Amino acid sequence: MPEGLQSEGWYSNLNGKDRYIFFNAAPIRDAEGNLLAVVESLEDITDRKRYEEQIEHQANFDELTQLPNRSLLNDRIQQALHTARRKDYNMALLLIDLDNFKFILDTFGHDVGNQLLKIVASRLVGYVRASDTLARQGGDQFVVVASDLGEPEHAATVADKIRSIISEQVKIADLEFSITCSIGISVFPRDGEDVQTLIRAAGMAMYRAKQQGYNNFQFYTDEMNALSQGHLTMGNLLRHALERNELQLHYQPKVNLRTGQITGMEALIRWQSPTLGTVSPAEFIPIAEETGLIEPIGEWVIRTACAQNKAWQVVHHDSLTVAVNVSARQFRGGNLSAAVSRALQETGLAPHCLELELTESLVMHDVETVAAILTELKKVGISLAMDDFGTGYSSISCLKRFPFDKIKIDQSFVREVTTDPNSAAIARTVIAMAQSLHLKVIAEGVETEGQLSYLRRNGCDEIQGYYFSRPLPAAEFERLLREGRCLQLPEEHICPRKTLLIVDDxxxxxxxxxxxxxxxGYHVLVANSAAQGLELMANHHVAVVLADQRMPGISGSEFLGTVKEIYPESVRMILSGAADFDTVTNAINCGAIYKFLFKPLAAEELRLKVGDAFRHYESLHKRSERVMHHSQGG
Structure with missing residues (x-):
């Protein structure tokens, strides 16, 4: 018998329960080495063994989803790489990131977020092959290691299927919603031959997928690496931009739509780098956010804008308000209120002459914390504006909780306010909602007289945009103030009861x-295209519109359908020599057209039909006035 024998393993006891037993046998011999006896011992170490297994499991598996964690993932990738090299085949690493997961956490809480992660993990487990690895990288990120790929492009099929199963509707308690994901793909050996290189490449590809608008997948490319290196270079240069006076502020005026007077300006940061040239804020602000430089840069912007505004007030005696954009990291950094107070004290600017602009998406996360920060800022005495309104998740109930003074209509709606019924409806709704909450409304990105007229007609308070002025360096803005430049507001045109628009190519x-x-005696406007017609509608109060049915690019009935949505009070007629009766009938039935007139039309009949249309407009207008008078208790 060998000098000692040890063994251990799982055994069932008399009750049928599994126990882990450690067995030890030690021989007893005499002086000549003869075996006299064997001392055997059995030790039940079940609890210790289970504890060891628990510790090992916790070290290698995610507690929430029970998937391999980052540590075990690295080991699995190493094994997959070893096998791929030995068998000479491709291997893909897919990094999956859930879109807008933080919004779900902030809106519905961590319990719902955790349940969602478990559902996603379960769906992925049901799809991923047993020979592949599925792991939770951390947070809302998962990784799939797909081995034995025939061609690298086959990873696209895997990614597309993953997108599909994740986007299926989720039901948690009484909540139902859908979630999407962005996926980055790196392939061995094309994109790297070690664990960290492949993970890094997949990460860059995933961020590119996010930049492409979410809910898609991207393969890693060398250009992404070059872009990453460019970001690194830009970040290093940005660190010294402040101390080298490479940053400057430009100012875009805001104008009152009742008086045409400049009421304030928005301070917009610019970077003129000796190495990179002119760098767009869209390029360097995200890098400043990532590196933490946004906080010192943000403080510099606030202090510089306050100092410049104070200097202008001393010279021109105008109580203008300067607006400064606040980034998400700067807002949540915890020092914003102190930075604002310090800037006001150092420059001597009155608090009411400083306005902070915060994006809608920023304030709609973690509402309680945001409300507390905004209340603290209001105590300082400054104004607050919600920027890019209409692009996120806000609601009237949430707006009522925040102490905002102004709302800015996003330029994406302003750009199409005279041509797109949805944009026009959003603009009107935002203005009406703001008025009901006693908030001022500013429209940004105003570039045409039509946009200006439409917004002014619907009660917008202020505008900013290239129609009046581009953002200007401080010296040019001061010249604008010195010259007393005002916005020349369009004249109030002839009463709509006598204004007619003819649209014919x-x-x-x-x-x-x-x-x-x-x-x-009619005031007749003429347009030779639908686009010209909509611009004239924006600039004039038009009662009756007469459009030709056959126009290039858009039919008369389609054009009048748009007019109906944006200007429902107008009376609309079609004039054509050859009718598409189905189209026209549908347009009449849905209220887009008042009457259909056939060519050729005698002058007297034309006068008669147009007269009928104006009388119809009058009757509608009087009916509307009576309803309004009655609703006001008159």
Whole structure:
């Protein structure tokens, strides 16, 4: 018998329960070495063994999803790489990141977030092959290691299926919602031959997928690495930009739509780098956020804007308000209120002459914390504006909780306010909502007279945009103040009860119609395209619209359908020689068209039909006035 024998393992006891037993046998011999006896011992170490297994499991598996964690993932990737090298095949690493997961956490809480992660993990487990590895990288990120790929492009099929199963509707308690994901893919050996290189490449590809608008997948490319290196270089240069006076502020004026006077300006940061040239804020602000430089840069912007505004007030005696954008990291850094107070004290600017602009998406996360920070800022005495309104998740109930003074309509809606019914409806709704909450409304990105007129007609308080002025360096802005430049507001045009718009792509036909109707005292506007027609509608109070049915690019009935959505009070008529009866009938039935007129039309009949249309407008207008008078208790 060998000098001692040891063994251990799981055994069932008399009750049928598994126990882990450690067995030890030690021989007893005489002086000559003869075996006299064997001392055997059995020790039940079940509790210790289970504790050891628990510790090992916790070290290698995620507690929430029970998937391999980051530590075990690295080991699994190493094993997969070893096998891929030996068998000479491709291997793909897919990094999966859930889109807008933080919003779900902030809105519904961590319990719902954890349940969602478990559901996603379960769905992925049901799809991933047994020969592959599925792991939770941490947070809302998962990793799939797909071995034995025939071609690298086959990873696209895997990624597309993963997107599909994750996007299926989720139901948690009484909540139902869908979630999407962005996936970055790196492939061995094409994109790297070690664990860290492949993970880093997949990460860059995943962030590119996010930049492409979420809910998609991207393969890693060398250009991404070059971009990453460029970001690193830019970050290093940005660290010295402040001390080298490479940053400067430009100022874009805000104008009152009732008086045309400049009421304030928005301070916009610019970077003129000796190495990189002019760098767009869209490029360097995200890097400043990532590196933490946004806080010192943000403080510099606030202090510089306050000092400049104070200097202008001393010279020009105008109590202008300067607005400064606040980033998410700067807002949540905990020092914003102190930084604002310090800047006001150092520069001597009155608190009410400083305004902070915060994006809608920023304030809609962690509402309680945001409300506390905003209340603290209001105690300082400054103004607060919600920027990019309409692009996020806000609601009236949430707005009522925040002490905002102004709302800014996002330029994406302003850009199409005269041509897109949805943008026009959003603009009108935002203005009406703001008025009900006693908030001022600023429209940003105003570039045309039509946009200006439409917003002014619907009660917008202020505008900013290239129609009045681009952002200007401080010296040029001061010249603008010194010259007393104002916005020349469009004149209030003739009463709509006498204004008619003719839209026809044939100039001769449109001119002939106008000549006939002008003799009856109408104020006739002429457009030779739908786009011109919408611009004229924005600039004039039009009562009746007469459009030709056959126009290039858009039919008359389609054009009048748009007019109906944006200007429902107008009376709309179609004039055509060849009718598409189904289209016209549908347009009439849905209220887009008041009457359909056939060509050729005698002058007297034209006058008669147009007269009927104006009388119809009058009756609608009077009915509306009676309803309004009655609703006001008159």
């Amino acid at each position: 044939e100039e001769a036909v449109a001119a002939a119609l106008a000549a006939v109707l002008e003799t009856d």
